Amino acid sequence: MDAKQIFVQSLYECMDGNLEKERLYSLIEKPKQAKMGDLAFPCFELARNYRKNPQEIATQLVEEINSIYFERVEAVGAYVNVFLNKALFTKKILQQISKEKTNFGYSNLGEEKVITIDLSSPNIAKPFSMGHLRSTVIGNAIANIAEKVGYKTVRINHLGDWGTQFGKLMVAYQKWGNEDQVRANPIKELLQLYIRFHEEAEVDTKLNDIGRKWFKRLEDGDAQAEELWGWFREESLKDFSRIYELLGISFDSYNGEAFYNDKMDRVVHELQQKGLLIESEGAKVVTLEEENLPPCLIQKRDGTTLYATRDLTAAIYRYETYHFAKSLYVVGNEQTLHFTQLSYVLQKMGYNWAKNMKHISFGMMLKEGKKMSTRKGKLVLLEEVLQEAIQLANNNIMEKNPLLEKKEEVARQVGVGAVIFHDLKNDRHNDVEFSLEDMLRFEGETGPYIQYTHARMNSLLKKGGYRETNNVSVVDINEAWPIITRLMALQDTVMKAYNASDPSKIAKYLIELAREFNKYYANVRILGDEENKQARLQLVYSVKTVLKEGLRLLGIQAPDAM
Ligand code: ARG
Numbered sequence: 001m002d003a004k005q006i007f008v009q010s011l012y013e014c015m016d017g018n019l020e021k022e023r024l025y026s027l028i029e030k031p032k033q034a035k036m037g038d039l040a041f042p043c044f045e046l047a048r049n050y051r052k053n054p055q056e057i058a059t060q061l062v063e064e065i066n067s068i069y070f071e072r073v074e075a076v077g078a079y080v081n082v083f084l085n086k087a088l089f090t091k092k093i094l095q096q097i098s099k100e101k102t103n104f105g106y107s108n109l110g111e112e113k114v115i116t117i118d119l120s121s122p123n124i125a126k127p128f129s130m131g132h133l134r135s136t137v138i139g140n141a142i143a144n145i146a147e148k149v150g151y152k153t154v155r156i157n158h159l160g161d162w163g164t165q166f167g168k169l170m171v172a173y174q175k176w177g178n179e180d181q182v183r184a185n186p187i188k189e190l191l192q193l194y195i196r197f198h199e200e201a202e203v204d205t206k207l208n209d210i211g212r213k214w215f216k217r218l219e220d221g222d223a224q225a226e227e228l229w230g231w232f233r234e235e236s237l238k239d240f241s242r243i244y245e246l247l248g249i250s251f252d253s254y255n256g257e258a259f260y261n262d263k264m265d266r267v268v269h270e271l272q273q274k275g276l277l278i279e280s281e282g283a284k285v286v287t288l289e290e291e292n293l294p295p296c297l298i299q300k301r302d303g304t305t306l307y308a309t310r311d312l313t314a315a316i317y318r319y320e321t322y323h324f325a326k327s328l329y330v331v332g333n334e335q336t337l338h339f340t341q342l343s344y345v346l347q348k349m350g351y352n353w354a355k356n357m358k359h360i361s362f363g364m365m366l367k368e369g370k371k372m373s374t375r376k377g378k379l380v381l382l383e384e385v386l387q388e389a390i391q392l393a394n395n396n397i398m399e400k401n402p403l404l405e406k407k408e409e410v411a412r413q414v415g416v417g418a419v420i421f422h423d424l425k426n427d428r429h430n431d432v433e434f435s436l437e438d439m440l441r442f443e444g445e446t447g448p449y450i451q452y453t454h455a456r457m458n459s460l461l462k463k464g465g466y467r468e469t470n471n472v473s474v475v476d477i478n479e480a481w482p483i484i485t486r487l488m489a490l491q492d493t494v495m496k497a498y499n500a501s502d503p504s505k506i507a508k509y510l511i512e513l514a515r516e517f518n519k520y521y522a523n524v525r526i527l528g529d530e531e532n533k534q535a536r537l538q539l540v541y542s543v544k545t546v547l548k549e550g551l552r553l554l555g556i557q558a559p560d561a562m
Helices: 003-012 021-027 044-050 052-065 087-104 128-146 162-178 179-183 186-203 206-221 225-245 257-273 307-322 333-348 352-356 382-400 407-423 447-463 475-489 492-499 504-523 530-554
Strands: 039-042 071-078 081-082 114-118 153-155 278-280 283-288 293-299 326-330 355-362 365-369
Touching: 003 039, 003 081, 021 039, 039 326, 039 407, 044 052, 044 179, 052 081, 052 492, 071 307, 071 492, 087 179, 087 475, 087 530, 114 128, 114 307, 128 153, 128 225, 128 326, 128 355, 128 365, 128 382, 128 407, 128 492, 153 382, 162 186, 162 206, 162 225, 179 186, 186 206, 186 225, 186 355, 186 530, 206 492, 225 333, 225 382, 225 407, 257 293, 257 307, 283 326, 283 333, 293 333, 307 326, 307 333, 326 352, 333 352, 333 355, 352 355, 382 407, 407 447, 407 504, 447 504, 475 492, 504 530
Parallel strands: 114 153, 114 326, 326 355
Antiparallel strands: 039 081, 071 081, 278 283, 283 293
């Protein structure tokens, strides 16, 4: 039961279809102040259509609208303001939540069509960076949100497990590496080797050529190169799995760049046949002059392939395998050019579905205003950040609730929740300055604040002996109303978050809902008054259910106690 929809229906019946329902829906606003009403309809467009003045239209509509769902309907200037029937809506929404539970807020916009989501996609033999954390948590939240609006999702971890850098790493390992050390501490040692390679290559320029040769050997299937590569990959994956487990995130596919090795020939061939491939200084490129873009490099002079070649192949593979309705790439904004080129090349190949590919870009994680760089070793290691957050959560528990059950599990959920929420609460386009202190804050607009509110509700329900029922009665109508209007807004918020691929809309919603509840909690004695206790607990139950579900959409768990 959506109040906006009901308002649209009433308006629609009064104006003999002059405006489409969808148009009406999009025009409806929320009045600036709550005392002006719950919803407002501006009459300007309608007035233009009828060639009347908007005030007149507003007055006329007010006279005609007649619905049990509205307490009051008023014309204020050019606006029709409605005050919803609070008791009726409160009852309906509480009933609906108790019936639908975590399904509340679901809509079937997607009709179970498939969306592929390329997310996380770290580079093997390098540590998992903060930038990859952004892709992981934003991508996972977008996937959850897409499911909530009725899509099927395929989460793809497009591992960076192929490319010239592995040639370089092989050279570095063979020159300076020590097997035992690498086995004992793979990512750290490999990173040191990688950094050393770049330092030495600045002096010894031949090193880069040797690196390229080793990559060529790898692409040609040389056994020694393949063995080293396989080993680097395996060790890296062990490391990454630990992080994914901490984050509570899983993937439907780990098909990384190397997966497309035996599939690229076909694509290069196809480009050739379609007359799109042009020789340029021995390399093969697709020009994008009309699009005003630099050419897309497909094959190097020595015949080796590139990042773009593998992405082209992957895009086609994904379409043929999943028949996606949409294909999203959650990747930092420094790769905008790459994804624009990718889409144009596919369109030139005649693939219309390329229009359904979308680069979901996000800002960088900065340190003192600058990009973090693997090569220079200026890197914050995600795993250390997560461990620190968990430790802090653990200290909090030991201080405040030492008898808590499953302490370790709760500390993980809270520490990780803090890190994820910190990332998701801001518009993804913005750069984020890395601040451990900010990430580990547990008060204010943070994940732990919402988790804590949720846990408190849970204990209220227990203490009060809440009984599940569909027979809802309504108390504290005015005090509860700000909460009720927010509960009613869940579905719309999810829809907006989906349309903008923006999880921060959910994060902000949860903060508001938790705040409104905490206000109510400060003003109303929930357990004190036996007669109304169950009715109030019903409200608590509803908010708790929605907070938990909202956190789930963001990829954050909500412990029952903390
Ligand atoms: N591995 C790449 C990087 O770390 C990101 C890959 C993103 N996905 C893709 N299909 N290109 O920069």
